[in-house]
Amino acid sequence: xxxxxxxxxxxxxxxxxxxxxxxxxxxxxxxxxxxxxxxxxxxxxxxxxxxxxxxxxxxxxxxxxxxxxxxxxxxxxxxxxxxxxxxxxxxxxxxxxxxxx
Amino acid sequence: xxxxxxxxxxxxxxxxxxxxxxxxxxxxxxxxxxxxxxxxxxxxxxxxxxxxxxxxxxxxxxxxxxxxxxxxxxxxxxxxxxxxxxxxxxxxxxxxxxxxxxxxxxxxxxxxxxxxxxxxxxxxxxxxxxxxxxxxxxxxxxxxxxxxxxxxxxxxxxxxxxxxxxxxxxxxxxxxxxxxxxxxxxxxxxxxxxxxxxxxxxxxxxxxxxxxxxxxxxxxxxxxxxxxxxxxxxxxxx
Numbered sequence: 648x649x650x651x652x653x654x655x656x657x658x659x660x661x662x663x664x665x666x667x668x669x670x671x672x673x674x675x676x677x678x679x680x681x682x683x684x685x686x687x688x689x690x691x692x693x694x695x696x697x698x699x700x701x702x703x704x705x706x707x708x709x710x711x712x713x714x715x716x717x718x719x720x721x722x723x724x725x726x727x728x729x730x731x732x733x734x735x736x737x738x739x740x741x742x743x744x745x746x747x748x
Numbered sequence: 749x750x751x752x753x754x755x756x757x758x759x760x761x762x763x764x765x766x767x768x769x770x771x772x773x774x775x776x777x778x779x780x781x782x783x784x785x786x787x788x789x790x791x792x793x794x795x796x797x798x799x800x801x802x803x804x805x806x807x808x809x810x811x812x813x814x815x816x817x818x819x820x821x822x823x824x825x826x827x828x829x830x831x832x833x834x835x836x837x838x839x840x841x842x843x844x845x846x847x848x849x850x851x852x853x854x855x856x857x858x859x860x861x862x863x864x865x866x867x868x869x870x871x872x873x874x875x876x877x878x879x880x881x882x883x884x885x886x887x888x889x890x891x892x893x894x895x896x897x898x899x900x901x902x903x904x905x906x907x908x909x910x911x912x913x914x915x916x917x918x919x920x921x922x923x924x925x926x927x928x929x930x931x932x933x934x935x936x937x938x939x940x941x942x943x944x945x946x947x948x949x950x951x952x953x954x955x956x957x958x959x960x961x962x963x964x965x966x967x968x969x970x971x972x973x974x975x976x977x978x979x980x981x982x983x984x985x986x
Contacts, residue, residue, distance in 0.1 A: 651823055652792065652796050652817070653796070653799070654823055655813070655817075655823045655826050655827065656796065656799055656800050656803055656804060657803070658823065658824075658826075658827035658830075659800070659803075659804045659806075659809065659813065659826070659827055659830045660803040660804050662827055662828075662830055662831035662834065663804050663805070663806050663809060663830060663831075663834045663837070664860075664861060666831075666834055666835060666836075666837040666838040666841065667834075667837045667838075667840075667841050667860045667861060667863045668841065668857055668860040668861070669838070669841065670838060670841035670842035670845050671841045671844065671845050671848075671856045671857070671859075671860045671863075672853045672856055672857050672860065674842055674845050676845065676846055679846075682975070684846055685975055686971045686972055686975050687842055687843040687845075687846050687971075688843070688846060688985050689937075689941050689970070689971035689974060689975055689985060690839055690840070690842075690843040690872075690967060690971050691843060691868070691869055691872035691873055692873075692928065692931060692938045692941040692942050692985060693941040693942065693944070693945035693966070693967045693968075693970035693971045693974075694836075694839070694840070694865070694868075694869065694945065694963065694967045695869055695873075695924050695927060695928045695942055695945075696928070696941065696942030696943060696944070696945035696946035696949070696966075696970070697945040697946060697948070697949035697962075697963045697966045697967050697970075698865055698869070698921075698924050698963070699921055699924050699925060699928070699942075699946060700946035700947075700949060700950050701946075701949065701950040701953050701954075702921065703918070703921040706917045706918060706921070707914060707917070712914075712918075713918065713921070716915075716918035716921065716922060717918075717921065717922075717925060719922070720918075720921070720922035720923075720925040720926055721925055721929060723926070724925055724926045724928075724929035724930065725929055725933075727930070728926075730768070730771045730870075730923060730926045730927065731770055731771045731774070733771075733922055733923070733925065733926030734771045734774055734775065734919050734922045734923050734926065735774075736922075737918050737919070737921075737922035737925075738912075738915050738916055738918060738919055738922070739915075741914070741915035741918050742911055742912060742915040744915075745911040745914050745915055746911055
């Protein structure tokens with residue numbers, strides 16, 4: 648076992664846990680200005696946009712791979728499919744796409 | 749009688765959390781398998797590979813660490829880089845804190861460990877208040893998938909057929925789309941928030957900003973500017 652790797656893992660664990668924990672444990676909603684609360688409520692939807700783009704265009708050397716997968720997910724979600732069905736249909740469509748390309 | 753109803757409520761919230769986490773578990777599978785395989789080629793033992801997934805539990809951070817270890821980066825530099833990459837969790841934790849039920853700080857401190865891009869977006873886009881039981885179910889199923897498939901990746905490599913492994917790489921993105929679309933249909937503001945952040949993040953990425961800062965800045969600028977532009981006319985997003 649490599650000691651320095653274990654030390655690095657412990658250091659990473661600390662600096663990863665602190666930002667996750669501090670706001671949940673120490674922030675009190677009632678003391679946060681309503682405007683800031685509204686901005687925090689905006690965060691999930693903004694972050695979803697940032698998590699999807701540009702990442703989805705780079706999952707494969709073939710840029711169409713991500714676009715086809717995104718289109719499949721979008722169509723399934725638009726027609727109200729359950730989340731897991733959205734995920735599975737995107738995987739299924741891309742499996743077919745990868746098989747034929 | 750009352751106690752048993754409360755108990756049933758808690759356990760059904762926990763089950764609902766597990767169900768909501770299944771998409772994440774599927775999405776983590778190819779990512780964790782690849783991490784395990786890369787960890788092995790980087791020279792990490794099975795124990796170290798699993799320990800990193802168990803104690804750090806952050807996909808992007810773990811991938812970056814492997815590439816830094818491979819080029820012989822020092823411990824302090826790695827830990828500092830990981831801190832920067834994970835700054836965005838600060839934003840997520842503060843945002844999810846507006847969404848969850850009040851509970852003892854010990855329980856919140858425990859499930860805080862399970863906050864990732866994926867568990868956060870699933871929890872934060874649910875309707876109404878999110879219970880502690882739901883958070884535990886959600887985080888447990890995602891965490892188990894990440895740890896188990898990290899170890900499996902080190903042991904057996906990517907056991908999936910190549911085409912399926914490639915196709916499964918889309919899973920987490922498909923999930924993000926699946927979370928976004930229903931909210932976009934309900935409120936135009938959600939579309940603005942997502943599009944502005946997506947454009948900014950693409951711009952910052954092209955400009956070679958580090959992944960951690962790029963997402964944080966794109967998200968903050970979008971969340972603040974859309975609030976200023978639409979805050980008066982539109983009600984807060986739900």
